Structure formats: C-alpha cells, structure tokens
Amino acid sequence: MRLDGKVAVITGAASGQGAAAARRFAEEGAAVVLLDWSADQGKAVAAELTEAGRRAVFHQLDISDEPAVAETIAAVRAEFGTIDVLFNNAGIGYSSNDTYNMTTVLDTPPSHWRKILEINLDGAANVTRHVLPIMIEGGGGSIINNASINGIVGMPGADAYTASKGGLVALTRVWAVDYGRKGVRVNCICPGSIRTPMMADAIKSAEDEEHFSNNLLGRMGTSEEIANIALFFASDESSYLTGVILPADGGWTAQ
Numbered sequence: 001m002r003l004d005g006k007v008a009v010i011t012g013a014a015s016g017q018g019a020a021a022a023r024r025f026a027e028e029g030a031a032v033v034l035l036d037w038s039a040d041q042g043k044a045v046a047a048e049l050t051e052a053g054r055r056a057v058f059h060q061l062d063i064s065d066e067p068a069v070a071e072t073i074a075a076v077r078a079e080f081g082t083i084d085v086l087f088n089n090a091g092i093g094y095s096s097n098d099t100y101n102m103t104t105v106l107d108t109p110p111s112h113w114r115k116i117l118e119i120n121l122d123g124a125a126n127v128t129r130h131v132l133p134i135m136i137e138g139g140g141g142s143i144i145n146n147a148s149i150n151g152i153v154g155m156p157g158a159d160a161y162t163a164s165k166g167g168l169v170a171l172t173r174v175w176a177v178d179y180g181r182k183g184v185r186v187n188c189i190c191p192g193s194i195r196t197p198m199m200a201d202a203i204k205s206a207e208d209e210e211h212f213s214n215n216l217l218g219r220m221g222t223s224e225e226i227a228n229i230a231l232f233f234a235s236d237e238s239s240y241l242t243g244v245i246l247p248a249d250g251g252w253t254a255q
C-alpha cells in the first residue's frame with residue numbers, strides 16, 4: 001500500500017496510461033480522482049474501481065478550459081480535503097490526426113498549433129495552478145508530468161506536439177526549482193512508443209509496428225509499465241527525486 005491515505009488526481013484517466021495509473025494508484029491505497037473530457041470511458045474506469053472496493057470519482061473536464069479546471073479542483077478539495085499527487089497525463093497526439101495536424105510547422109495551421117499547445121501544455125499548467133496551493137497547504141506533494149521523448153530529441157514532424165512536450169519538460173524543471181522548498185516534488189516521464197489508443201491510428205502495417213518497436217528491447221511499451229513509473233514518482237520511494245526527466249522508451253534514446 002505505497003499510496004495509503006493519499007489523494008491522487010489523474011488527468012486523461014479515461015484511457016491508456018492515465019487509466020492504468022488510476023488502477024495502479026488505487027491498488028496501492030490512494031483515493032483516485034479521474035479527470036477526462038471523455039465521460040463514458042472515464043465513468044466506466046471509476047465504476048470498475050469502486051466496484052473493486054476502491055475510492056474513485058470521475059469528473060468530466062477539458063483541461064484547456066481554465067475556469068472549469070478551477071471549479072473542478074475546488075470540488076475535489078471540498079470532497080477530499082487535500083491533494084497529494086497529480087499526474088498531468090492528458091494529451092492529444094497521433095490519433096488526433098484527423099482533427100489536429102501532427103506534422104511540420106509548414107503544414108500545421110495556426111489554429112491546430114494553438115489547440116495542441118492549449119491542451120498538452122496550457123492544460124497541464126491550468127491543473128497545476130489550482131492543485132499546487134492545495135499541496136503546499138497540505139505540507140507537500142508529488143507532481144508527475146507525462147511528456148514524451150519528442151520533448152527531448154528531434155523526431156520528424158509533429159512539431160506542435162514536440163513544442164508542447166518540450167514545454168512540459170522545461171516546466172518540470174522550473175516547478176521543481178520553485179516548489180521544492182515547499183515540499184512539492186516535480187518529475188517527468190518521457191514515454192517512447194506505448195501501445196495505447198493514441199497510437200492505434202499510427203500503426204497501420206507491419207512496417208509501422210516494426211518502426212515503433214525499434215528500440216533496445218525490440219517492442220512497444222505498455223500503459224502498465226508507465227503507470228508503475230508514475231507510482232514510483234508518486235510514492236515516498238522517490239522522496240529524494242525532483243526535477244528528473246526520465247525517458248521510458250525501451251532504450252530508444254540511448255541508441
């Protein structure tokens with residue numbers, strides 16, 4: 001029970017890595033607050049957890065809507081009293097191709113560029129802005145940002161996505177600097193290719209499969225593997241870590 005008695009807020013908890021983290025954190029004793037703009041899936045994950053005897057609630061939220069974030073986090077505080085862990089995980093990526101261009105700066109219309117940054121970067125800042133004072137008042141906490149290896153190395157295309165994830169890597173460091181003495185640790189996971197709904201549209205052939213498995217372990221990662229890293233950063237086992245940018249990519253960036 002590594003998160004016994006803790007309250008954990010997870011964004012993008014309806015699917016993929018966020019849903020896996022909600023399950024993993026709840027298994028380890030946390031009360032989990034699942035936030036997502038996808039209501040049906042989010043409610044289903046929360047219901048699965050409550051049926052298993054865990055404490056879990058779902059709130060529908062678009063993290064790019066700042067006033068809605070303020071209202072939701074205030075409601076969470078009213079219900080749970082405090083927030084100990086925040087997993088800034090929600091994001092849009094490759095499966096959003098039909099809606100938002102995931103391509104070079106030359107081919108990304110400014111409206112798409114703005115939307116990707118509004119969700120992936122501003123969204124994480126919006127939630128953090130409202131959670132941080134609660135953590136500080138409670139004596140500290142752990143914030144985990146889910147960025148991407150796109151934020152630490154140059155990869156072809158997906159320029160707006162890359163900017164958003166690079167921004168999240170930079171924010172991890174500055175939040176660690178600003179809030180370490182207030183008891184808040186801030187760390188960042190940079191996943192490589194993880195088999196989630198986000199990647200589903202990007203894998204259309206055996207060549208795509210091979211492309212995304214081209215790392216030292218020869219396979220894509222799983223949501224559960226990322227959830228285990230988030231759990232480590234959330235728990236006191238990582239009590240001396242802050243400002244860490246951790247690639248979780250089967251060694252892809254080591255090649």
Ligand SMILES: NC(=O)c1ccc[n+]([C@@H]2O[C@H](COP(=O)([O-])OP(=O)(O)OC[C@H]3O[C@@H](n4cnc5c(N)ncnc54)[C@H](O)[C@@H]3O)[C@@H](O)[C@H]2O)c1
Nearest residue numbers: 012015016017036037062063090091148191193194196198
């Ligand atoms: N899958 C990968 O290979 C991979 C690699 C690197 C980084 N990531 C990052 O991991 C995170 C989780 O992605 P995933 O792979 O689990 O994908 P996913 O699509 O399964 O999950 C993303 C979740 O975020 C939610 N979401 C998106 N925009 C939102 C918004 N504005 N407000 C609230 N919720 C919103 C979606 O509804 C969804 O439930 C993302 O930030 C993504 O960029 C994924």
